[in-house]
Amino acid sequence: MASDNNKPLVAYCGKPGCNAEAAAIGYFRENAKTLPVDSFQEIFQKVTEGTVDYGMVPIENSLGGSVYQNYDNFRNYPDVFISGAIAIKISYCLLAVKGAKTEDIKKVYSHPQALLQTSRFLGNHKDWQQIEAYNTSGAALFVSETGSKENAAVASEINASIYNLDILARGIEDDPNNYTRFVVITKERKTVDDAHMASFMFKAKHEPGSLYKILGVLNDFGTNLTRLESRPIPGRPWEYQFYADVDLKSISGQPDDYVKKIIEKLKEKAEEVRLLGVYSEVGR
């Protein structure tokens, strides 16, 4: 494997201090090393090649909705599995260089979603110019590098210590119910005994009632559908790739064997059924 010190290597998209790194640390604790990369696609690529052991990819935010690129990445990378998941709370601070005061600030940098999610706070400072950055931690790094008291970043608290910044304000998000759900991807499917979630991909047959029949299989097996997502299939207008997450808490027996039976039945009702994983989610 790609790691040394016997610790697996986990790729995430962003810079140290970003929410994806926090998810990786929250999930693996001290049992993995993290590797920042520049795109979600690069994570899927590295997992497929085996140059990293795991990837940590955001799949859904409770305010913004699904991260559609990553649903599509599962379609584009057929050899990738989900081995775990974690939902983390997103909270933002206003960060600036040491000694800066709120009245010094003239420009505020962050990812467009983070600027949007702190719009009530930023609305009280209408004279601040809002500048979009590629990600929140990149904004914090940039503010640190400029050394100017006129610049601030909207980013999570941990960036203050990483980039030697002061925290001018905490918890500035409009809605405290802000969570992002990440999934752990890996090349070889691992069986987990205490798994309580399963994820599938499938295509519905192009005939009336097909999706209803597919969900009927999941229902008959006593699983609880917690998420159903669909994405267009390029070149096949108005046909869809579906993604389903089910909760296995109420089933009896070994989850992996149980899911095998579900898959068999699903294949009778759906096309191109693919098991993404049978896994546990931290904090759910």
Next chain:
Amino acid sequence: MASDNNKPLVAYCGKPGCNAEAAAIGYFRENAKTLPVDSFQEIFQKVTEGTVDYGMVPIENSLGGSVYQNYDNFRNYPDVFISGAIAIKISYCLLAVKGAKTEDIKKVYSHPQALLQTSRFLGNHKDWQQIEAYNTSGAALFVSETGSKENAAVASEINASIYNLDILARGIEDDPNNYTRFVVITKERKTVDDAHMASFMFKAKHEPGSLYKILGVLNDFGTNLTRLESRPIPGRPWEYQFYADVDLKSISGQPDDYVKKIIEKLKEKAEEVRLLGVYSEVGR
């Protein structure tokens, strides 16, 4: 109403020549006047206020997927209905000022999606700088205004005549199966006798099997579910607002009366059921 000459006024987002204007003209023919506005939200706002009669909003592209802002706009504007729909084929040209040749071009302007959807063609001109514009017609207008033979725009053919540009290349999209589906929104729900589509919004109860039971109602009534979309509900993590489109072609009787019966049954299984419209779709 807001129109003069007895012609209804239809708001769309973009500039003359954009696909949304083409959808409005395709749907209403010569029976309406069009009004360009700057955002989707402004369309919903103007329809709600009654300052326009209709709005033409994109809801889904066959390559890019749902236009999620407009699903959310239906939630934010409760008094808006769908009275019709139209799917139009998206095709792109390379446009430049009169007399310009392909070898003159150094910069190409367009909406990021249009640049992405013509990436094979643009990949043959790696020396061209790609510059993102707010929309395709705005890019064509900008190129026209610069008057420079070094600039080109990726936009639909009609922009050539509107902005007095030459067509350097036609049909440059990677995938010819590129369609965008628009819906016509209006303030008062209109009954259409030859309607063959109905759209609903609802929330699934937070209990196992709830979505399956809801789709069971649509199935029992003999409708064909053609689209199911879900969006997060702000402040209620992991709960979803659902949107369903059904095809009514196989039902017997007056569509409006039939849909009333569906709604009654749906209300037993789902929360906050809202009928968005019973309507016809042009070209489907």
